[in-house]
Amino acid sequence: EIVLTQSSATLSLSPGERATLSCRASQSVSNFLAWYQQKPGQAPRLIIFDASNRATGMPARFSGSGSGTDFTLTISSLEPEDFAVYYCQQRQTWPYTFGQGTKLEI
Amino acid sequence: QVQLVESGGGLVKPEGSLRLSCAASGFSFTDYYMSWIRQSPQRGLEWIAYISAKNSYIDYADSVKGRFTISRDNAKNSVYLQMTRLRVEDTAVYYCARGRAGVLNSWGQGTLVTVSS
Numbered sequence: 001e002i003v004l005t006q007s008s009a010t011l012s013l014s015p016g017e018r019a020t021l022s023c024r025a026s027q028s029v030s031n032f033l034a035w036y037q038q039k040p041g042q043a044p045r046l047i048i049f050d051a052s053n054r055a056t057g058m059p060a061r062f063s064g065s066g067s068g069t070d071f072t073l074t075i076s077s078l079e080p081e082d083f084a085v086y087y088c089q090q091r092q093t094w095p096y097t098f099g100q101g102t103k104l105e106i
Numbered sequence: 107q108v109q110l111v112e113s114g115g116g117l118v119k120p121e122g123s124l125r126l127s128c129a130a131s132g133f134s135f136t137d138y139y140m141s142w143i144r145q146s147p148q149r150g151l152e153w154i155a156y157i158s159a160k161n162s163y164i165d166y167a168d169s170v171k172g173r174f175t176i177s178r179d180n181a182k183n184s185v186y187l188q189m190t191r192l193r194v195e196d197t198a199v200y201y202c203a204r205g206r207a208g209v210l211n212s213w214g215q216g217t218l219v220t221v222s223s
Binding site: 032034036042043044045046049050055056087089091094095096097098100101 | 151152210214215216
């Protein structure tokens with residue numbers, strides 16, 4: 001099973017700042033990596049798929065990069081509604097797995 | 107708009123059974139794989155099963171293989187998860203989600219399953 005490790009459990013930033021979240025895979029997942037956002041009491045929501053493609057309706061301040069084993073989600077200028085938990089997920093090999101999450105807090 | 111509504115969660119004793127349902131609307135159901143994902147504080151997000159659009163492909167996480175069964179009824183736009191021999195560690199919020207090729211682009215609101223004596 002491919003293990004995804006998100007390097008920070010919590011990231012404390014302020015609105016207007018740039019956020020950089022990391023995800024490392026235990027083996028190559030090519031570019032088959034997605035990012036999800038989850039707010040309290042809600043289901044996760046797809047932000048980025050295949051490492052760098054924004055999901056429908058996601059603002060341009062969200063961007064993704066990386067390939068192989070190292071990936072980054074960048075939020076260029078944080079809005080108040082961006083403070084949430086972010087998960088990475090790989091679809092290279094079944095079982096598809098998620099990282100443990102990074103909580104982005106003010 | 108896309109809607110996925112789960113039902114069937116609740117409290118069940120260890121070794122008991124439960125059947126979850128997910129009613130889909132707002133999209134062409136037969137164009138999508140459907141999946142069940144669960145979330146608990148102990149195990150995080152765990153993708154436990156998926157079923158292809160025409161029932162051709164089904165797979166399970168090892169943690170539920172042999173105990174859970176995913177199925178779908180395309181005439182009713184619904185997907186199901188039959189859970190048997192439930193364990194305390196199966197306690198979680200269970201989400202159904204639609205997707206293609208391992209990307210989950212819509213999720214339901216989730217239903218809580220609690221396994222406890």
